[in-house]
Every structure is written in structure tokens, then in C-alpha cells.
Amino acid sequence: MIADKISWYPLPAEIRILILEVLLQDGCSLASFATVSREWQKIIERHNFARIKLTTSRLVDFGSIIHRNRALVRYIWLCLELQEYDCTECAPSPPESISDTDNTMITTAFEDLFSTLSTWEPNGNLLLDISVYSPSDSEHWFKYLTFEPDIPSEECEQGRYAEQSMLVKGDDHQHGRDFVLTSSAIEKVFDEIMDQGPFDNDEQENHWWQQLPLVPAVTGVLLRQQNRRRWKPTALVQMFDRLPRLQEIYYEPWREWCNILQPWTDRSFRSLFESLASSQVRRLILFENFNQLYPCSFCIDCNPIRIPTSDVSQAVANTSLQLEHLSASFIVDASYFFHACKPSWKWPNLTSLALTSRLLAPDKCPIEIDNMLQAAAAAAMKMPNLKTMEIWNGKVGLAMLFRCQLAGVGRPAIITWRGTWEFALRSPVIQSWEAVALKHCSHGSVIIKELLDAGIIKSHGDAIYHLKLLTLVIRPVSLRQIQIEHRIREGVYS
Numbered sequence: 001m002i003a004d005k006i007s008w009y010p011l012p013a014e015i016r017i018l019i020l021e022v023l024l025q026d027g028c029s030l031a032s033f034a035t036v037s038r039e040w041q042k043i044i045e046r047h048n049f050a051r052i053k054l055t056t057s058r059l060v061d062f063g064s065i066i067h068r069n070r071a072l073v074r075y076i077w078l079c080l081e082l083q084e085y086d087c088t089e090c091a092p093s094p095p096e097s098i099s100d101t102d103n104t105m106i107t108t109a110f111e112d113l114f115s116t117l118s119t120w121e122p123n124g125n126l127l128l129d130i131s132v133y134s135p136s137d138s139e140h141w142f143k144y145l146t147f148e149p150d151i152p153s154e155e156c157e158q159g160r161y162a163e164q165s166m167l168v169k170g171d172d173h174q175h176g177r178d179f180v181l182t183s184s185a186i187e188k189v190f191d192e193i194m195d196q197g198p199f200d201n202d203e204q205e206n207h208w209w210q211q212l213p214l215v216p217a218v219t220g221v222l223l224r225q226q227n228r229r230r231w232k233p234t235a236l237v238q239m240f241d242r243l244p245r246l247q248e249i250y251y252e253p254w255r256e257w258c259n260i261l262q263p264w265t266d267r268s269f270r271s272l273f274e275s276l277a278s279s280q281v282r283r284l285i286l287f288e289n290f291n292q293l294y295p296c297s298f299c300i301d302c303n304p305i306r307i308p309t310s311d312v313s314q315a316v317a318n319t320s321l322q323l324e325h326l327s328a329s330f331i332v333d334a335s336y337f338f339h340a341c342k343p344s345w346k347w348p349n350l351t352s353l354a355l356t357s358r359l360l361a362p363d364k365c366p367i368e369i370d371n372m373l374q375a376a377a378a379a380a381m382k383m384p385n386l387k388t389m390e391i392w393n394g395k396v397g398l399a400m401l402f403r404c405q406l407a408g409v410g411r412p413a414i415i416t417w418r419g420t421w422e423f424a425l426r427s428p429v430i431q432s433w434e435a436v437a438l439k440h441c442s443h444g445s446v447i448i449k450e451l452l453d454a455g456i457i458k459s460h461g462d463a464i465y466h467l468k469l470l471t472l473v474i475r476p477v478s479l480r481q482i483q484i485e486h487r488i489r490e491g492v493y494s
Contacts, residue, residue: 051075053149056109063116070120075127077149078113080106082134082229090140091185097196098229104198106132110212114242118213122245129222132193132229141185142228144488146481150222153476183257183297189228190254194235202234209238216245225252225289225478233268237275248283249276252478255290255306255330257298266309269331273315282324282349286316287474288331289482290460292396293489305395307358308333314340321347327354327473330460334391335359335368338375347383353390354471360393360400362421370429373402377432380404381439388470394463397454401467404433406440413437413445418467420454459486 049072054062066073082102089096120126129150138145199205221243223231230253231239240246256265276284288306295302313336320326328337334357359369373391380386392401400419407414415433417425425447437445457463461482464473474482 046072049073051077051149053077053079054113055079055081056105059109059112063119071123074125075129075150077129078109078131080109080130080132082132084134084136087140090136091182091188093184095184095187095191098191098193100197103194106194107198107208114212114215117215117217120217122216125219126217127220127222128218129224130227131224132227137189137228141181142189144485145226147226148477150224150475151477181294181297186257186294186297190230190257192230192232195232205235206238209235209242212242215243218243219245220248221246222250222475223252224250224475225254225287226481228254230254233272237272240275240279245280247280249281250285250475252287252289252474255288257294257302259301259303266312269312270315273312273319277319277322284319284323284326285472285474286328286331287478288329290330291485306330308336310336310340313337317341320350320353321345322349324349325352326350327471329354329356329473333357334376335372338372338379341379345382349385350383351385352388352471353386354469354473355391356393357391358393360391360402360419361398366423369423370426373429374432377436380436386440390469390471392467392469394457394460394467396459397457399452399457399463399467401469403470404436405470406437406442409441410443413440413442414448415445416448418450418452420452420457422451458490459483461486
């Protein structure tokens with residue numbers, strides 16, 4: 001006996017949509033389901049075209065393929081894969097720059113992409129996520145590297161499979177965990193993009209950027225820490241200038257490994273951040289990543305910890321005046337940031353602020369910590385829309401957070417001090433923040449203290465996780481990658 005078939009259309013719309021949502025979450029191929037109905041076709045196309053991965057081979061026909069559905073695109077992951085290499089090239093001495101072939105590939109990709117996107121009408125938000133890497137990077141000295149798209153935090157919790165796969169390929173006698181990482185190996189993957197070509201000088205490169213068409217459709221740029229190879233800040237000034245509707249930037253560069261080059265890098269950073277002061281950017285998330293083990297591979301000329309400068313902090317402080325959200329980790333110091341603030345400054349739009357400070361450490365002077373926290377309160381008095389300010393620090397064995405949450409009219413402000421060492425907030429500091437609460441119409445304040453176990457802080461990534469920061473200081477997938485990297489290198493698997 002053949003069972004009666006149930007007709008599709010008599011089903012309530014809510015049931016039809018619920019079935020489709022289950023299929024969307026399943027991760028299976030959805031192309032065939034688009035033929036079920038026009039209702040499903042519309043929803044499936046919106047899902048399929050919302051997030052696009054672009055490689056150089058796909059760029060050629062991207063415009064024609066996406067034309068009908070380009071209004072659905074909200075995220076583009078531009079994957080610029082450099083040439084693969086073998087063991088004879090994984091740690092060259094002297095270091096070799098990115099090849100002319102690869103640099104030309106990068107410039108051609110930008111020309112093709114910007115040419116296509118320049119024809120798109122501004123339509124909501126569009127994030128451009130740029131990755132530059134070689135597939136060989138994770139096959140030699142850095143087996144813990146992963147190259148993945150930006151994903152929501154809830155999906156990052158499902159990513160342990162990546163860690164397990166890296167444990168399997170970690171048994172490599174030539175590049176194993178017990179083998180000393182060389183400075184040449186580090187310099188290989190941290191090379192500078194378009195440093196030795198394809199242009200003869202900076203003037204030629206700037207001219208090339210300036211001849212690219214404007215792309216008003218792009219509203220956000222992601223430059224995540226999985227990009228070991230570094231963009232010159234001067235190149236980013238030019239890149240961002242071609243994006244007239246740019247509103248949010250997530251920039252996660254790695255620290256400079258050469259002390260001699262640090263002043264030049266900081267000057268370039270300062271120019272980059274100064275250029276953003278007059279832009280439309282409203283959300284700026286800066287995170288200068290590092291690995292405390294890497295400096296050991298350099299015999300000389302590499303400080304164990306990068307020390308932020310007052311000039312870069314001042315430039316970021318000046319840029320903050322027009323922002324709604326600012327997070328700057330390790331690339332600035334909160335003490336320099338607030339010291340740079342002028343009495344006349346006001347932050348009419350700022351709702352969240354997160355900064356790191358080296359002063360938040362057990363060996364630092366308590367008076368200097370008090371002075372910084374009082375300076376932070378003085379600045380908060382001029383931030384009428386502020387909801388959250390967080391000042392924190394993190395590295396191996398150390399994590400500390402000072403937070404003030406302004407909960408709204410009639411509700412108490414919540415002041416949190418969480419970290420791996422004891423510290424007593426003195427009366428002048430508490431009084432200065434109670435004045436901030438009063439200014440923002442809060443009713444009194446509540447102080448929360450929590451002591452963390454220093455033994456569980458294996459990296460600055462662990463510090464971020466256990467400090468439970470409310471502000472997004474780094475992309476969730478980047479945080480997961482940092483934690484995995486340190487677990488693999490330290491041999492700690494939880």
C-alpha cells in the first residue's frame with residue numbers, strides 16, 4: 001500500500017519556514033532545495049549569497065556570476081593565496097621577500113575586485129575580509145595555523161576539530177614542537193606585502209592605489225591576525241581612501257619583531273590613525289597580536305614585550321573623538337591615551353571604550369595605576385553616551401581588568417576589578433567613578449572583585465577569555481586561533 005503523499009503548500013507558512021531553517025543549519029548543499037518553491041528559492045539564495053569566498057580564479061567572472069544577487073551579499077572573504085613552497089624555502093637565510101609573481105597577483109586581484117564592486121550600489125552593510133597567505137605556511141614550522149572565514153562566536157565553540165587535526169600533523173621531526181623555531185622561519189611568514197615590488201618606490205605604489213575606482217558599497221574591512229604577512233600602514237591609508245562609506249575597521253596586525261624598525265612602524269601607525277580622524281569610521285577595533293615565545297628565536301634586537309609609544313596612543317585618542325566604539329589592544333597604552341586627552345575634548349558618540357595598559361601588573365606602582373584610573377574617569381565625564389569602559393592587560397600568567405558599566409537611569413553603575421592579583425581600589429578612584437555614575441544619571445555604584453588563578457592564563461588569548469570582556473576586542477575566530485596556537489606550542493591540551 002502506497003502511503004498518501006502530503007501536499008507541500010497546504011502546510012502552514014511557519015512550518016515550511018521551520019523545515020527550511022533546519023536544512024540551513026544542517027550545513028548540507030542547498031542548491032537542489034531551491035527548486036521546491038519560489039518561497040524557498042528566495043530564502044536559500046539569500047543564505048547562499050550572503051557570504052562569498054573569493055579566490056583569484058573566481059575573481060575573473062565574479063561580476064557576471066553575482067550580478068543578479070549582488071544585493072544579497074553581506075560578507076566577502078578575499079583569499080589571496082601565495083605560491084606554495086617546500087622545505088628548502090620554509091626558513092630561507094637570508095630572508096626572502098614575497099615574490100614579484102605573488103605581489104603582481106595581489107595587485108591584479110585588487111584591480112579586478114574594486115572594478116567589480118565599484119559598480120555596486122550602496123545597499124546596507126558589506127564587510128570585506130582580506131587574507132594573504134600561502135597554503136604551505138601550515139605545513140612547516142607553523143602547523144597550528146588555520147586560514148578560515150570570519151565566523152560568529154557561537155560557531156567558534158564548535159571548532160575543536162581544527163585543534164585535534166593539528167595534533168595529528170604535529171609529529172614532524174624537522175619542524176616539530178621540540179625543534180627550535182628560527183628567526184628565518186618567523187620572518188618568512190611575517191613578510192611585508194608589496195615591500196619589494198611590484199612597484200619601484202612608494203610614489204608609484206600610491207599612484208596605483210589612487211587610480212583604483214572608489215567602492216562605496218563596502219562599509220567594513222577585516223584584517224585578521226591569521227594574516228601573518230603584514231600590510232604597510234601607508235598602504236592601508238590608500239586602501240581605506242578608496243572606500244568612501246567605510247564605517248568599521250577590524251585591524252589585527254602582528255607586532256614588529258625588529259627593534260630597529262619599530263620607530264618607523266610606529267610613525268606609520270600614527271599616520272594611519274591620523275588619517276581616520278576625518279573619516280566616516282565609527283567602529284575601530286585594533287589588536288596588535290604577539291607570541292611571547294617568538295622573541296626567543298631572535299638572538300638580539302627583539303624586545304620580549306612590545307612597549308607602546310605615546311605618539312601612537314595620542315593619534316588613536318584624537319581619532320576616538322568621532323567614534324562610537326573603540327578598542328585598542330597592545331598597540332596603545334591607556335595611560336598615554338588619557339594623558340593625551342585635552343580639557344576641551346568631548347566624545348559625543350562614544351558608547352564603548354576598551355584599552356590595554358602595562359600598568360595593570362603586580363609589579364607596577366599603585367599610585368600610577370590610581371592616576372590612570374582617575375584620568376579615565378575624567379575622560380568618561382565627557383562621554384555622555386558611554387555604556388562601558390574597560391581597561392585591561394593580559395599575557396602568560398597575568399590577567400587584569402578594570403571595568404565600569406553605566407547601566408542607565410536609576411540603576412547603579414557596576415565597577416568590576418577582576419584579575420590574577422590583589423589590588424585595592426582607593427577612595428579617590430572610587431569617588432571619581434561615582435561622580436561619573438552620577439553624571440550619567442546612575443544611582444550609586446556596586447563594586448565587584450574577583451581573583452583569577454594565574455595558572456590558567458597560558459596566553460593573552462586566555463586572559464581575554466577569563467576576564468569576560470564585554471567589549472569586542474578581537475574577532476571571535478581570531479581569539480580561538482590564538483588560544484589553539486598556544487595550546488599546541490605549549491603542549492597543553494584541555
